[in-house]
Amino acid sequence: DPQLIKQIFPYLTDATTTVAHARRCGWLSAQQLGITMLSQARQAGVQLLRGRLTTVDCYGGRINGVTVDTKNGVTKISTPALVNAAGPFAPELAQLCGLNLPIVLEGHVKISFNDPRHAVPRDAPLVIWNDEVTLPWSEEERDALAESPETHRLLKPFDAGVHGRPEGAGDTVLLYWTYDASGGELVFPVPYDPNYPEITIRGMSAVIPRLTEYFDQMPRPYVDGGYYAKTRENRPLVGPLPIEGAYICGAFSGFGIMTAMAGGDLLAAHVTGAALPNYAPAFLLSRYDDPAYETLISTKSTSGQL
Ligand SMILES: Cc1cc2nc3c(=O)[nH]c(=O)nc-3n(C[C@H](O)[C@H](O)[C@H](O)COP(=O)(O)OP(=O)(O)OC[C@H]3O[C@@H](n4cnc5c(N)ncnc54)[C@H](O)[C@@H]3O)c2cc1C
Incomplete structure (x- = not known):
């Protein structure tokens, strides 16, 4: 009901036809x-x-120990168990015992910026826009952008998924948009399209129109x-690896804070030999040995990723 949407979410564009409001969701500090x-x-x-x-x-096909470089020197630790929870470094760490993990990096x-006008109200929830967005430009800007093949792209629709929310007690707003996810090697800081900040603010302005107030400056x-x-299918890996005593707890993609506790619980059950929940097989590396699973993921059309 557009009237109801306007009443509860007055800051959303009039083009909004449907809102799914997940009432028991929120955010937290990952550091805390x-x-x-x-x-x-x-x-x-x-x-x-x-x-x-x-x-x-990993002599003899089992974990015997590890070496750790610390600021006080090199330490050797004898251990029969090792959990690879190295995030984007997990493939590199697995290589130390000759294992290839089916993990890709993206x-x-x-972006975060000050929103002194509170274009994004301080009590707004995380707003995720589920349609493609064509960036708003003035006629003059459109003509200029159309002239060059490099900027012509900015006139085409961008992928669905621009999202953002207010952050903290001040005026900060966070915006994300993965139209530009780059794959490949680990390079820090992460390279990004220099136009990303402006594209993202313009994209979100199609959802929260008051953000256009910042276009002049x-x-x-x-x-x-x-x-x-x-x-490949955006599902984590939690469980044993094909070397005795080696485990993986990783590939948490863009949801590893939300799933950290569940992932840790499942991993702990594997390491301690406790009873496993019935969903445990879904996260094993060995799932790829099942041809039916391979068929399933090759026919699945979407990863559901933001
Ligand atoms: C821009 C962005 C936004 C995100 N937003 C969200 C969100 O809103 N919600 C959400 O749930 N998730 C989000 N995520 C995803 C989340 O951050 C990850 O899924 C999560 O951090 C993965 O946790 P991890 O413990 O597997 O890896 P990491 O957090 O990367 O931790 C791996 C650790 O291993 C250490 N390490 C690596 N190699 C070695 C080594 N050789 N020796 C010793 N230590 C090593 C690293 O230093 C690091 O401390 C976001 C990610 C990004 C990039």
Whole structure:
């Protein structure tokens, strides 16, 4: 009902025909979540050694130990078990014991900027737009952009999925749009299209029209990002690897904060030999050995990724 949408979400474009409002959703600080989990792990007896794992002894087809470079020197640790939870570095770490993981990397960036006009209301939820967006330009701008093959692309529709939300107690707004996800090698900082900030603000203005108030003087957003580590079908890998004592807990793509606790629980059950939940097989590396699974994922049309 457009009237109801206008009443509850007055900042959305009049073109909005349907809203799915997930009422029990929200956001959290990933850093605080990490600190909370680390302090609970410490209370349970976990020791944290900061350093870089550089070699893995997997002589005899089993994990025997690892070498860690720390700022105080090189430490060797004898262990029968190793969990590869190295995020986008998981393929590199797996290579230390000769394993290839079916993980690809994808660079993603987000922007944050000051919104002193509160074009995005401070009490707005995370807003995700599920249609393609054609960027708004003035007639003059359109003519200029049409002239060059390099800028002509800016007149074409962009993929669905521009999203954003207010952040923190100040005026900050976060926007993301993965029209420009780049694959390949790990390079830091993550390379991105220099037009990404403006394209994203313009794209979101099609959803929240008051953002057009910034077109005359575009904010200078802070841009940062990282790499999604993903499997082909965008489903994580949690469980044993084909070397005794080696485990993987990774390929969490763009949802690894939301799924961190569930992934950790499942991994812990594998490592400790506890009873596994009935969904455990869905996350095993060995799922790719099943031809029916291969057929299933090759016919699936969408990963559902934002
Ligand atoms: C722009 C962006 C936005 C995102 N937004 C969201 C979101 O809104 N919600 C959500 O749920 N997820 C989001 N994600 C995804 C989420 O950040 C990841 O899925 C998650 O961080 C993966 O967790 P991880 O523990 O597997 O890997 P990481 O968080 O990458 O941790 C891996 C750790 O391993 C360490 N490491 C690597 N190699 C070695 C080595 N050789 N020795 C020692 N340590 C090593 C690294 O230093 C790092 O600390 C986003 C990601 C990006 C890039």
